[in-house]
Every structure is written in C-alpha cells, then in structure tokens.
Amino acid sequence: MDNAISPLQRRQARLAHWLVLPATILMLLIYIVPISLVLLASFTDYTLVSDYYEFIGFDNYTRMFGDEVVGNSLKNTVFYAALFLPGAFIISLILAITIQEQKQFRSILEVLYFLPVTSTLAAMTLVWGALMDSSQGVINNMIEIFGFAGINWFGSEDVVLYSLAIISLWSVIGFNMVLFLAGLTSIPQSLYEAASMDGADHPLDKFFKITWPMLGPTAMFVAVTSSITAFKLFDTVAILTQGGPDRASEVFLYLTFLEGFEYFNMGYSAALSLVFLGIIFLFALAQALLTDKNVHY
C-alpha cells in the first residue's frame, strides 16, 4: 500500500469520525467520566447529604482493611462462592454430557433446564422465599415428612448462604450447561472413534482421555464467568435477606450498595466499588491469559 492519502481515504476517515461520534460521546459520559469521578471520590469523604467534602487521601482504603463489616462481607462472598462454584461447574458439566447423549429428548431437556435462566430472578426469588419458608414452605414440609426437622433457611446465620447458593445454582445451571454443550459439540466424533479403537471404551476413559482435555478452554471460560457471577450476587440478597440475619448474608456488592445508596457514604462506597472492579478485572485478566491460546472465537 502506498502512503499517499487518497481523497477516498480522506472522505472515509471523515465519515468514520461521524459514525463513531455518538458512541464516543456516550463512552465519555457513561464510562470515562464516571470512572474518573469514582476514583476521585474514593479519595474524599463525600456524602450525598452534604455538599462539603475534603480530600482524605487513602483513608478510605486504609479504613477498609480495619473495617470488620468489609471483612465480614468478603468472608461471606468467598464462603458463598465456595458453595456455589463447584455445583455450578460440576452439575452443569454432568448435565451437558448426559443430555448430549440423549437423542430424542435432548431439546426438551435443554429447554426445561434453561427456563430458570430466562425467568426474572427477582420474581422467582419471591417464589423461592415461599418454597423455603421455615414454617409452611413446601421444602420443609417434605423434609418433615421424612422425619427430619425443618430447616430455618433464611433465619439462621449458619444456613442463609447455603439457601442463597441453592437459589443461584437453580438459576445458573442451565446457563453453564448450554456453554458446556457448545464445547462438547465442537469435539470431533472421530476422536472418540479413534480412542475406542485404542480400547478406551469405558465412559470414564472417554471422559478423561478426550472430553476433559478437549473441553479445557470451555471449562476455563465457565469457571471464570461463574466466579464473576458469584461475586455479583445481589438480587436474591436485596429481596430476601437484606444482608441478614445479623449480616450473615451481607455480600460485597450488597455492602457497596448499602454504603452508597442507603448510608450515602459515597466516598467510601466509591473505594469499595473500585476494589470490586479490581477483582472483576483480575478474573477477566485470568480469562484472557488462560484461554487466549486455545479458544478461537
């Protein structure tokens, strides 16, 4: 290509600037300016209730380390993620593998398992709240029929994160299953035939010799995106527990929301949101570094 700029190219460049103009303006208003302001605000003691504020340096950040409430919310988030992630991964994978082998029922099963994903979680949370009601809920009724004591799903500090993890699992399994199904479909059938000729006929052999290695990139993708989903837990907490009982279900994003929009500690909340972004960013980075070599989009 020659370096001389032809009139056509100049015309194109001018047009291109018009084409990206609306997006660029919105980019400034929605991302660049707000992110800069969040950063600035995180160094202040800004509250919405008074217009007076001071720059306090890194105080918000240092305060975070000593703040028991923040520590508690991180602990809750990690505990919840540790409950949620193995299920979100393993159950979805098993479902994908078994559903893929179904010939005539595959599509109906896919639809049934995917249904919770499309539904409005806020509405279904109300339903789960009723199903898990401690005194009259269907689930406790069932448990009591089998002779066990009913579980205080949302009233007990030791149980509430399990209950939230169950609801989240219900809402996300179909989603991960579809991602795994896509990964499974892209594994060439010839590999299985070759392995079978080599004597790897047992389903477990097939899984460990072919499916699992070939599914690596998909598995990584599901693991990372599920971690982000876990870290963004919000709806069920806001509707069912509001962080209770006694802060036992106060997760990080919900705390950030409370600090900003309930207590109006905007400066502190800004610092918390940046920590939130930092963690999301780490996940995204891990995903980019670990999957780029293998996945072709």
Added chain:
Amino acid sequence: MADITQRQAKTKLAWRAHLKPRSLGRAITTAFLFLGAWVMIFPFIWMISSSLKPTDEVYDSTFSIIPKTFKGFENYYGVLFDQPYLIFLMNSMIVCVGILVIQLLTAVPAAYALAKLKFRGSNILFGTVIAAITIPINVTSIPIYIGLVKVGLLDTYIAMMFPFFLSVFAIFLFRQFFRGFPDSIIQAARVDGFTEIEIIVRLILPSAVPAIAAFSVFSFVAHWNDLYWPLIVVQSQDKMTATLSMMQYQSNFDTDYGRTFASATVVTAPMVIAFLFARRLFIRGITMTGVKG
C-alpha cells in the same frame, strides 16, 4: 384385525430393541434427567398454581397443583387492574425498547467504522471499548446517580435508560461480525456509487441480522430482569418497573398470597413466553457474553 396386532407386535419389538442391553442404563439416565428437570421447573409450577389459589391455600401443608378453590380470575384481575401492574409492565417495555434502539443506533455505525474504515483514533477507541467491557454498572453507579440528581433527572425514563445507551459489548460483537464481511463486495459497491451509509444499510445490516437478533434478545432480557439500577434511580410508583415491583413484597406489602404470586407470574411471564417461542435465539443470545445477568 390381524394387521393391527401384527403392527403392535412390531412396535413392541422396536421398543424392546431400544431397551435391550445398554439402553437400560440410558433409560435410567433419562429418568434422572427428567427428575432433575422437574426440580428446575417446580418453582414455576408452584408459582402458577399458587397464583390461582386463595391466600389460605397457598401455604397449605399438603400442596396440590390444582387449586381446591379457584381464585385465579380474582387474583389476576387484582394484579392487572387494582394494582398498577399494567403500568409497571409498560415501564419495563419502554425502558427495554428505548435502551435497545439507542444501543443499536450507536453501536452499529461505530462497529462498522472500527471494522472497515481507517481513521485516526480507531485503536484508542477500540482499546477503550475492550477495557469498558469489564466495567459493570455497579462500579459507575455512584457518579452517574449523582449526575442525574444534579440535572434533576432522577426518577425519569431517561435516568433508567441512560447508563445503558452505549453497549460496548455490542460494538465489540458487531465489529467482529462486520470484519468477516468481504471487502471485495464493499469495494464493488463503492465503485457502483454506493455511499458508505448505503453500504451499511443495504449490505452490512442485512448480513448482520443473526448477530443483531441475538444481541437484541440479550439486551432485552438483561434489562427486563435488572433490579440493581431501577432500585437506585426509581422513586415513584409510576416509574416502577415490573422487576423492581418485586421489591415491594420483601415486607408485608400484600398479605394476599395468591395475588402476590399472580404478580410474580405476570412479571416473569413475558420473558419465559418469548423464550418458549424463540428457543434457539434466546439460548444463543443470553449465553453470548458468558456472564449471567
């Protein structure tokens, strides 16, 4: 008569062949899969069933799918006409449509420019797009909220839609898609005297229909189901979205439980019904980003 018995015998045989050695294990797997599917859809069944019952029957110790006393008509009438659910649904619709239209109008031209035109700043813009993909609304909500307070737009449709007018994900997606469009066709169109706008509207857009459809589903479902942002900017009942209305029930807002679950059904029904009608498109659209919600 003999013919029929013969045919029956044949189908029976075919069934046997299906069921023989290996298939027993497969049948058990299938049974378990349907059992699991029952667990997945049970909350929906319970919800619809309860929405047809009177309050005292909702928490009956023996659950039955078919209501003993049918209160379905009263419950749904109450939700749609005594309570402002028609307004809530309309608000959700306005917000979702508004967001989607602006997203497409801003993302498609930008994506085309990034994919097919050379211009100064294109690398910076694309880099910013990539960086912004990782930034969720939860991070930028404080300044955007304060900004909306300052300009007096809180509790308006604009406030409910504004942070989502630009979808960096859409720009990224469409750019990837447009890049696959053959340059030779674009060149030929230019030679034929097509302007760039005509090229976008008449050549690129029709070829991008699958990507645009999938993105539209993704956007619509995400914003219909969004609780976080409406919770922050909506203050009055007449701007409340269907999803946000579910927050009212966290306290004893409505002690008529039949009606409560009729409202939950009304809120989630549009997305579920749309999904059942366009299953492939929904599954593709919703799983597109990899992150749920």
